[in-house]
Structure formats: C-alpha cells, structure tokens
Amino acid sequence: MHRGKGMKFVGDSRIKANKTQNVPKDYSEYPGRTEAFWPNFLLKEWLTGSVFLIGFLILVAAHPSPLEQQADPTNASYIPLPDWYFLFIYQILKYQFAGGEYIVIGAIVMPGLAFGALLLAPFLDRAPGRRVSKRPIATGLMLLGVAATIWLTYESVSSVDYQQRAEDYTVDVAAQETEVEVNTDHAGYGAYEANCMSCHGEQLQGSGNNPSLLATEKSVEEIQDIAVNGIGSMPEGIFGGSDEELQQLAEFVKETAEANSGGGSGGGSGGGSH
Template identity: 85%
Template sequence: MHRGKGMKFVGDSRIKANKERNVPKDYSEYPGRTEAFWPNFLLREWLTGSVFLIGFLILVAAHPSPLEQQADPTNAGYIPLPDWYFLFIYQLLKYQFAGGEYIVIGAIVIPGLAFTALLLAPFLDRAPGRTVNKRPIAVGLMLIGVASTIWLTYESVSEVDYQERGEKYAVDVEAQESEVEIDTEAAGYAAYEANCMQCHGEQLQGSGNNPSLLKTEKSVDEIKDIAVNGIGSMPADMFSGSDEERQQLAEFIKETAKANSGGGSGE
C-alpha cells in the first residue's frame, strides 16, 4: 500500500492474468496435411473399415470354412488344427529349432521378440514424416511381420489337404439321423458286434476317423482281407475269430451296405 495513491493488490504468480482459451496445438509446421479428427479423420477410418469388413464377408461367403466331423470326445486318433489366424505359429513350431526340445524358442522367444519389436517401433522411429522412405524402421518391421505371417500361413495350408482330411474324419451323419436296417439275426452280426462295432458304430455309420461301411465298394474277399491285414490307419489283426466267422462278417457288411442307401466314405 502506498499512501495517497489508493490500494494496490499483489498478484499471485500461480494465476495467469489473462486466461487463454483451450486451443489445440498447431501442427501445421509438420509435413503432411492436417485435418480435424471429427468428422474428417473418423469418417475416413470408418469408410476404410467398412470396405475391409464387406470384402471379408464376401470372401467368407464365397469360400466357407471346410467342416469335418462332429465333435467326438472318444476319438483319440483325431489331430486338431488351430484356426486360420494361428496357422502361422502352428507352422513355425514344425521347424527344427522352433519345436520339439526347442519349443520354448518357437512358442515364447520368437513371438515375444516379434511383438516387442512392433511395440517399440513407434519409439525407435520418431520421424515426423508420413512417407515410406522417411519411416524405414517402422515400415521395415511391419513388412517383415506381414510377410512372415503370410508365408507361414501359406506353408501351413499347402501342407494340409483339407478335402482328404474331411473325407478321412467324415461321419455318416445321414446314418446317425435315420434308422438303418440292420439284420441282427444275420450270421455275421455277432462277429461284427464283437470285432467292429466299437469303431464303426452300431449302424455301420463310422465314428471319429473310422469310416462308414454303409457304402463300401469292397468285395467280400477284400473285406475279409482288411479284417486280418488292416488298411490305412486300421491296424492288422483286429479280427479275432475263425475263418467261417470272418466269411460271415464280410457277407454281413456287404449285404447291409447293399440293403441301405446311406451316404458315406467307407473303405
């Protein structure tokens, strides 16, 4: 206070005398075009996502995922495959130094390094430019990641014959849903019940990777030979009985297949 000149207040340095409006920083000094987040940027991102989604739906509708057997918890011979977006990791684990005793490298170390590199890319390459030649680290890491994923996925798909796999693990669903005529009084039914029913089902419809017998094209002699020597994934010496019972079994299977028109991919 100064005498004769009235009263004066000392200003607090923590409070600005002139309050400024909350205006975002001007990024016009950086190269490239600036734009408002709403609605310009958000609308462009939404349109890009919509085009990708529509294209993905068209691809799924044109090439549906191949279906295999119905879920069967009793089938110990079934080899499951991961979904398509994990096939590249599945393929990686097939290589010598990424699987087996080196499983930790393939399952943890390599994917961990890849994701860490992608996470650190924005911090390693902080160039303000948007062009490809001005962002070598970020663009390089992304190209390596995309190329590796596409190549490993292609290699995994090319090694799997999905049509053959579908036929191998196919189950005669029509036979399961409809009543198949089975002559339980036939001479070979007892032999089938004792030797084959556990794998091929009560109605010869198949189970798991064991094919249906309802549409077999094998002759009686061929069926007799398979019962002793096996075929495909079926091991030998599965039949335990006399030669007469084996003859009756083969005739029963052949006659049952002729009497029924159910589908299947039996052997």
Template identity: 65%
Template sequence: MHKGKGMKFVGDSRISAERKPNVPKDYSEYPGRTEAFWPNFLLKEWLVGAVFLVGFLCLTLAHPSPLEGMADPTNSSYIPLPDWYFLFLYELLKYEFASGDFIIMGILVLPGIAFGALLIAPFLDNGPGRRPHQRPVAVGMMLLALASVIWLTYESASHVDWESRAEANKPIPPGEQVEIDTEDPGYAVYENSCMSCHGDDLQGGAAAPSLIGIDKSAEEIAQIAQEGIGSMPPGQFSGSDEELQQLTDFIVSVNEEQSE
C-alpha cells in the same frame, strides 16, 4: 462483523466468465497434419472397417470354410491342424531350428521376440512424422512381420488338400437320421459284436468312431473287424465267416442308403 459490512466476493481467475460454444478447433492452418477426431477421423475409420467387413463376408459366401466332423480321440491316424490364423506358427515348427531339441525356440523364443518387437516398435521409432518414410524402424518391422506371416501361412496351406480332408472327415448333417434295418441278419451280428462301442445307430461315441459315412469296401471292413485299426485291437470279431459276411454287407448297405 456487522451485518452487511465487511463481506467480500472472491472469484477464481482461472475460470472464464464467458461461455464458449463446444465446437471443434479450426485445423485449416495445419492441412494434412491433423484433423478433428469427430466426425472426420472416426468416419474414415468406420468406412475402412466397413469395406473390409463387406469384403470378408463376400469371401466367406464365395468360398465357405470346409467343416469336418466331431473330434474323435480314438482315431490315431487323424492329423489335427490349427485354425488359419495360427497356420504360420504351425509351419514354423516344421523347421529344424524350431523343432525337436529346439522346440522351446519355436514355441516361446521366436514368437516372443516377434511380438515383443512389435510392441516396442513405437518406442524405438517415436519421431513426430506420420508418413511411412519418416518411421523407418516401425514400418520396416511391421512389413517384415507381415511378410513372414503371409509366407509361412502360404507354405503351410499349400501342402494340405483341404477338399479331400473335409471330404474324409465330413460331419453328418444335424437331424439327419439313417434308417437301420433291425431285421437284417447282419444287424444281429453287429448287435453282438460291435454295438457296445459303435452304438445302436452306428453313430459311434467316445470309445469308437461312427460307421456312418465311411468310404470302405466290404473287404476292408472285414479286414478291420478281424485285424483292428488304430486304437481298435485285433480279434474284436470272433464269429464265423458267414456272420462276418452278413456284418460287412449290413454296414455297406447302411452307408449306401445314407449316401443316396
């Protein structure tokens, strides 16, 4: 081949030689059926999300969630409850067909069927329509699931006195120090009989609950010291009646100062 002769330029006909501006398509001829993702659709999603977020924040400010104290593995009388978004499953396990001998039905089979049905709903009802009445299967399954969750959550929450529960298990505010009178004769009794489990500041630990913030009379405290409660066996206190009186008066006085 001679230089400058026999050379050919080959172009790809699939690539347009004209540059077109990157603008959204005109959907005006399909009103109400489709729209540009940016900014029309995305802006609507952001607005709806912002409304729900502001409403949720206002609700948490108006009705703050009652907090409880730290978990105490030694308290056998405490009944744990799941967070609110799992209360419907907690309520489901109270029914005979989902508890006892049928517990597998309640913890695996029924939730699996429910969530599996929601996952396959789009494939069962894959029509072109977008309005609710044009998607009866998907909409019906979603409404059934939503109604079930709301009803079970309401049934579970309505049987719990949340304020009393929070009051009975209220935590001690962080950083709040309760002054302990180590000169009190009851403190010496406490040191010999109770400190090894309940700690030198009465705050408790892994082996025993806190003695701060309890709502018990001196008689109840004396009975617990002698007869035990929960995982605390009887016979933990072996002192005299006078020492027992000094111990109960000391614990009561500490709690009275803390409540003030």
C-alpha cells in the same frame, strides 16, 4: 499499492464470469496438417471399417468355409489344422529347431520375440514425421513381419493336400440323413459295440477317413481277418474277443451291410474297415 507491500487483488461478486462453450478448435489455419478427432477423423475410420466389413462378409458368403466331420475324440487318425490366420505359426513348428524337443522355442519364444518387436516399434522409432522414409525402424519391422507371415502361410498351405483332406474329412450329409436298420438284438452287436463302434459309428456309417461298413462287399471270412490283422491305416489287434464273438461280429457286419445295401458312403474295401 505501496512499495514493498506487494499487489493485492479484490474480487467483485457482482461481475459475472464469462464462460465459453467447449467447442472444437478451428484448424483452418493448418490445412492438411491436423484435424479434429470428432467428427472428421473418427468418421473416416468408421467408413473405412464399414467398407472392409462389407467386403469380408461378401467374401464369406461367396466362398463359405468347408465343413469337416464333427469332433470325435476317439478318432486318432484325424489331423487337425489351425485356421488360416494361424497357419504361419503352425509352419514354424515344422522346422528342426522349433518343434519336437525345441517346441518351447517354436511355440513361445519365437512368436513372443516377433510380436514383442512389433509392440516396441513405436517406442524405438519416435520420429515426428509420418512419411515411411522417415520411420525406418517401424517400417522395417512391419515389412519384415508381413513378409514372414505371407511366406510361412504359403509354405504351410502348399504342404497340405486340401483336396484329399476334403475327401477324407468333409461331412457326408446324405449319408447322415440315411436311415440305417441296425439289429441291436443280433448276437454280434455287442462285439461290434465293444470293438468297432468308436471308429465306424453306431450305424456303421463311418466317420472321417474311417469308412462306412454298409457298402462292404467282403465275405465273413475276410471281415474276420481284417478285424484281427487290420488293413490300411487300421492296426492289428483291434478285436479282443473270442473266436465265437469274432464269428458273430463278422456275420453282424455282413448281414447289416446286405440289409442296407447302398445306404452308406465309402466302400468297406478302404483302409480301416472292420
């Protein structure tokens, strides 16, 4: 090498380059501070997830969700409720400035701000420590979110009478499996099909809180009066036919109930009977 000429490197192809395998770094020099992602950290994550999943499956098997009636778009009396993990958002919509005219605020703005704050928490608090006391912003936002979720869920659950709801909307399997004889050739069947079938079913078995007509003890005249003037949650003006069709309808319901006495669930004396 001559002064001012720089340094020159010459490679020799006869010398093999030493290639090292891609092995995980030895973290024994830093005990308790860090660890390899595979398999140490990932194995712990899998074990934790497996324990939670097994526990959740056992809970579902021990306490299955109650089944309600089948979806019926013609049943306007049914009050839908979201699943338990959305009840806190459902509760927000009940407040004055989060429902009605302000539904956009309750349904979009408030949940958007809440979840947006949780998403921004890691960027707002970038402290290197793992202790809760050293992460005040992230910890505060998380505790606030958990507390609000628990409180709103509790408020929503406490405002619903689930026992009464179960009685109103739970599927009656025995009633569904009961074979009902319906005389479709009866003169009043057409009036029933046009005015009553959407609420009380093809076999007069009822649906939801629309009671079955198979166990009604009302007379023909009482059935006529209910079809015109309503009863309970059933509004008046449901029937829109002639007097002759009204008479045929009442006779059809009465004769079908007598022919299948004991086959339906929920007496016809309840609200909404035709």
